[in-house]
Amino acid sequence: MSRRTLLLAAAGAAAVPTWAACAPARRPNEIVVWVKSGSSDMMESLGILAETYQQRNPGKLVRLVTVQSRGDDDATLLITAIRGNTAPDVFLGDRFTFAQFGSRGLLQDLSPLLAGEDADLLGGFLPFTVNEAAYNGAVYGIPFDTDSRGLYFNKGLLRDSGVDPAVLDPARGAPTFDQVWEIADKVSRTDAAGSYTHLGFIPWEEQAWPFTWCLANDAVIFDEASCRIAVDDPGFRQVYADYRDWARRLDYPKVDAFVATYKPPNAPPSQSPFFNDRLATSVVFSNFIFNLKKYAPKLDWGVTYLPVRADGDEPYSWSGGSGFTIPTGAANVEDAWEFIKFMTSPQGQAVWVQRQNYLPTRTAMLSDESLIADQRFFADLLIGGYGHSRPPLPVGPALWEAMNTAREGVLLGQSGPDEAMAEIARRVQPELDQYCPVSPGLGR
Amino acid sequence: MAPSTPTGTRHGGRTDPAGPANRASNATRAGNATRAGNAIRAGNAIRRRNLRLGLAFISPWIIGFLAFVAYPLIYSLAVSLLNYTGLQQPTFAGVGNYTRIAQDPLVVKSTWNTLFYAGLAVPLGLAVALVLALCMNARVREVGLYRTALYLPSLVPVFALSFIFVVFVNPQYGLFNRIVGWFGLPPENYLGDPTSAKLIIVLMAQLAAGNAALIFLAGLNNIPDSLYEAATVDGAGPLRRFFVITLPLLSPTILFNLVTGISGGLQIFTQAYILTEGGPNNGTLFYLYYLYKNAFSYAQLGYASALAVVLFLVGLLLAVLIYTLSRRFVTYEVNG
Numbered sequence: 001m002s003r004r005t006l007l008l009a010a011a012g013a014a015a016v017p018t019w020a021a022c023a024p025a026r027r028p029n030e031i032v033v034w035v036k037s038g039s040s041d042m043m044e045s046l047g048i049l050a051e052t053y054q055q056r057n058p059g060k061l062v063r064l065v066t067v068q069s070r071g072d073d074d075a076t077l078l079i080t081a082i083r084g085n086t087a088p089d090v091f092l093g094d095r096f097t098f099a100q101f102g103s104r105g106l107l108q109d110l111s112p113l114l115a116g117e118d119a120d121l122l123g124g125f126l127p128f129t130v131n132e133a134a135y136n137g138a139v140y141g142i143p144f145d146t147d148s149r150g151l152y153f154n155k156g157l158l159r160d161s162g163v164d165p166a167v168l169d170p171a172r173g174a175p176t177f178d179q180v181w182e183i184a185d186k187v188s189r190t191d192a193a194g195s196y197t198h199l200g201f202i203p204w205e206e207q208a209w210p211f212t213w214c215l216a217n218d219a220v221i222f223d224e225a226s227c228r229i230a231v232d233d234p235g236f237r238q239v240y241a242d243y244r245d246w247a248r249r250l251d252y253p254k255v256d257a258f259v260a261t262y263k264p265p266n267a268p269p270s271q272s273p274f275f276n277d278r279l280a281t282s283v284v285f286s287n288f289i290f291n292l293k294k295y296a297p298k299l300d301w302g303v304t305y306l307p308v309r310a311d312g313d314e315p316y317s318w319s320g321g322s323g324f325t326i327p328t329g330a331a332n333v334e335d336a337w338e339f340i341k342f343m344t345s346p347q348g349q350a351v352w353v354q355r356q357n358y359l360p361t362r363t364a365m366l367s368d369e370s371l372i373a374d375q376r377f378f379a380d381l382l383i384g385g386y387g388h389s390r391p392p393l394p395v396g397p398a399l400w401e402a403m404n405t406a407r408e409g410v411l412l413g414q415s416g417p418d419e420a421m422a423e424i425a426r427r428v429q430p431e432l433d434q435y436c437p438v439s440p441g442l443g444r
Numbered sequence: 445m446a447p448s449t450p451t452g453t454r455h456g457g458r459t460d461p462a463g464p465a466n467r468a469s470n471a472t473r474a475g476n477a478t479r480a481g482n483a484i485r486a487g488n489a490i491r492r493r494n495l496r497l498g499l500a501f502i503s504p505w506i507i508g509f510l511a512f513v514a515y516p517l518i519y520s521l522a523v524s525l526l527n528y529t530g531l532q533q534p535t536f537a538g539v540g541n542y543t544r545i546a547q548d549p550l551v552v553k554s555t556w557n558t559l560f561y562a563g564l565a566v567p568l569g570l571a572v573a574l575v576l577a578l579c580m581n582a583r584v585r586e587v588g589l590y591r592t593a594l595y596l597p598s599l600v601p602v603f604a605l606s607f608i609f610v611v612f613v614n615p616q617y618g619l620f621n622r623i624v625g626w627f628g629l630p631p632e633n634y635l636g637d638p639t640s641a642k643l644i645i646v647l648m649a650q651l652a653a654g655n656a657a658l659i660f661l662a663g664l665n666n667i668p669d670s671l672y673e674a675a676t677v678d679g680a681g682p683l684r685r686f687f688v689i690t691l692p693l694l695s696p697t698i699l700f701n702l703v704t705g706i707s708g709g710l711q712i713f714t715q716a717y718i719l720t721e722g723g724p725n726n727g728t729l730f731y732l733y734y735l736y737k738n739a740f741s742y743a744q745l746g747y748a749s750a751l752a753v754v755l756f757l758v759g760l761l762l763a764v765l766i767y768t769l770s771r772r773f774v775t776y777e778v779n780g
Contacts, residue, residue, distance in 0.1 A: 070721060076740035079530055104743040105531035193630045195615070253632060260633035261616035265719070266607070328531060398742060408725040412637065415725075426549050431742070434527075 030061045031335045034078075034088040036322075038066040039269070041290075045355040046092075052351070053342050060335060072097055073397030078106055078327060087329040089336035095143060095323035096390045096397070099135035103394035103435060108326045109138035113337045121341075126382065128389045129361040133323045135392060136439045141323035142344045145358035147285040148317045148378040148387055149207050151175070151307065155300040157198070157280045161187040165302060168281075170377060174305035174315045180281065181249075187280040188250075196258040199273070200280045203246045204411060205259060208283040210403040211390060213239045215316045216309060221399070222391045227436035229399065229428050231421040240410050240417035247411045270295040285320070286378035290357035293374075303377055317378075319387040321361065394435040395428055402427040517756070524749035534746070541750035551751070553726050554734040560642055561730065562709030565649045569705055570698065573653040577660030591661075598654030606718035609648055610635070635720055638727020645715045645728060656701045663697030664690070695774040703763055710759055731755060 050062035067077045081087045101107050122130050125143050133141035155165040163183050184200025191197050219235030262273035273279035275296040305315040324340040342348050349360045353371050366379045406420035528534035545551050580591045613620045615631035634640040675685050713732045722729040739748035
């Protein structure tokens with residue numbers, strides 16, 4: 001082979017991937033939909049909805065793509081896709097991240113699209129779900145589903161431990177923390193080495209986040225007037241004092257070993273100490289019913305209100321959920337918008353709710369018994385106005401992460417409540433200052 | 445043929461009063477000079493052509509270096525002076541991002557975590573790699589088998605190894621807890637404590653020691669056998685031969701592995717990303733992981749670039765420091 005031939009061949013070989021990279025990667029009328037951390041079950045249900053949309057709109061093609069990410073605020077793939085001019089047309093993600101993503105220019109303001117629609121398009125949705133997807137006057141997403149939190153209990157394990165499960169009947173109102181601890185103490189057991197084999201209650205596992213207990217304390221997290229994270233609020237601080245006391249009470253390292261045994265990092269949803277009669281109570285969201293039906297169909301379980309501080313205190317809960325949004329740089333905005341309208345319509349949500357056990361975001365659907373028979377308890381929480389959401393701040397996910405990290409410090413005994421509050425302020429306030437003043441009236 | 449001299453060359457253009465003989469001689473010299481000039485020109489042309497061809501052949505590397513190393517470095521330096529999310533209009537921040545680094549408690553924490561890791565993993569890695577290399581160098585028939593077995597763990601991708609370690613350290617089912625249980629220690633979640641989680645990551649890094657061991661093995665093979673034979677004749681035992689011959693003559697290899705090890709240690713990322721997500725309580729939040737989170741989770745590209753520039757400078761300083769100190773302990777020549 002001559003040198004000239006070799007060089008030509010090398011140049012040709014280099015040109016092929018370059019050409020391939022520049023070649024169009026999508027077909028006309030294709031709607032590329034990114035689903036954040038979608039499980040196989042979720043993708044299957046979304047696939048059915050996408051198929052229905054395609055049948056109703058001949059010529060349109062929906063391509064569903066699962067994107068995995070670490071943490072609520074991880075926008076790595078979205079940022080790189082937008083910068084690389086390969087942004088999806090639709091993004092289905094955590095609604096409470098939209099304010100942060102939107103404020104950084106990752107999402108499009110949907111207001112111009114809404115202006116061309118029926119004036120009351122958003123009027124039928126639960127107000128907090130709409131507010132959660134908006135920031136600074138811009139609407140960044142349309143709510144798709146929501147949820148609510150409750151205290152699930154394993155009736156079989158309670159009976160085996162000499163506890164009548166009827167004490168946790170929601171008809172009796174919300175249990176107090178003292179009552180829950182009294183039950184838990186009867187369940188918790190250790191082996192000869194001192195390791196836990198059974199536990200009654202772990203007040204920092206699953207959905208027992210600092211935010212959950214903030215609601216129990218009527219805590220203020222964000223002070224709109226001063227645009228500051230309200231780390232001086234007594235209810236907010238009390239959460240970390242409680243975590244410190246609970247960690248001492250249960251011996252945190254031993255509980256941590258128990259959790260790592262029965263639910264190690266990256267465990268699949270089928271793996272839970274609640275399913276295999278190791279854990280008696282657990283703070284989980286409404287959608288946990290889906291996992292119970294699928295992975296522990298024979299388990300005898302119940303659900304009640306989250307524990308309150310004093311007997312007779314009003315129940316509380318909180319809700320998250322997902323929403324559809326259109327990222328910056330989306331190529332097919334027109335079709336994306338039509339697809340979002342279909343998915344968030346009563347027909348679209350009905351399929352999703354029935355298959356995945358999420359709660360609908362349209363208020364009227366919460367009363368439809370055929371849709372949410374399994375979730376009546378949680379739907380009533382929403383109807384009763386207990387469905388608070390996290391404050392949708394431009395640093396919402398960062399605040400969430402800082403609160404949870406501060407909890408780890410307290411549980412490990414490496415910091416006290418005061419240090420935890422100082423750490424949250426040091427981590428989040430400088431970032432929040434860049435956006436102050438933050439428009440009032442968001443969240444809740 | 446008279447050799448062409450500088451004198452002859454110098455006189456080449458003048459009228460020579462010495463007659464035809466000298467003229468003939470001058471003509472010969474002039475011819476020689478022309479031929480020499482031609483030869484030089486031809487040589488230069490060949491050199492230029494070779495240079496062009498050489499550059500053409502290494503152009504993929506040059507283009508790669510310029511596009512993927514030099515340009516990002518300069519771009520990162522420029523972005524470090526901006527407030528920039530990557531998508532919105534950037535604003536000039538001056539040294540604001542650098543002053544923020546000085547005040548950020550997570551920078552202190554992530555730097556400490558990284559130094560803790562590098563300070564333990566690098567020297568331990570050198571020792572493990574050296575032991576592996578000595579085993580790989582053993583003069584036994586099955587040495588090929590040993591070399592394969594010892595190098596094999598280095599071929600396992602870090603992310604796969606991380607998932608394996610999650611099972612390995614499981615309090616109830618993990619082998620690690622079984623082993624420590626033999627010494628009467630109760631099962632614990634070693635990934636749930638900031639210090640032990642870091643130590644687990646240090647331990648995990650040792651499974652990649654095979655790469656450094658191969659370099660050590662090459663170094664070992666470069667040590668002349670005659671030195672060992674002479675030392676043996678002089679009555680030196682195995683330990684003395686190791687410390688007096690092997691270690692000093694391996695010092696350039698140790699230096700190389702040390703510099704690359706520190707560079708890798710400062711960039712520890714994947715293990716924390718998969719195993720612990722930076723926790724607990726930011727106990728495994730390494731510098732590069734924090735940089736990554738700023739860039740992609742928080743979309744603070746300006747701040748992340750400033751963190752990258754600082755990391756680059758620290759890495760550079762450390763390398764310079766090690767090379768300066770290495771003059772005291774590195775032996776490059778064998779004085780038999």
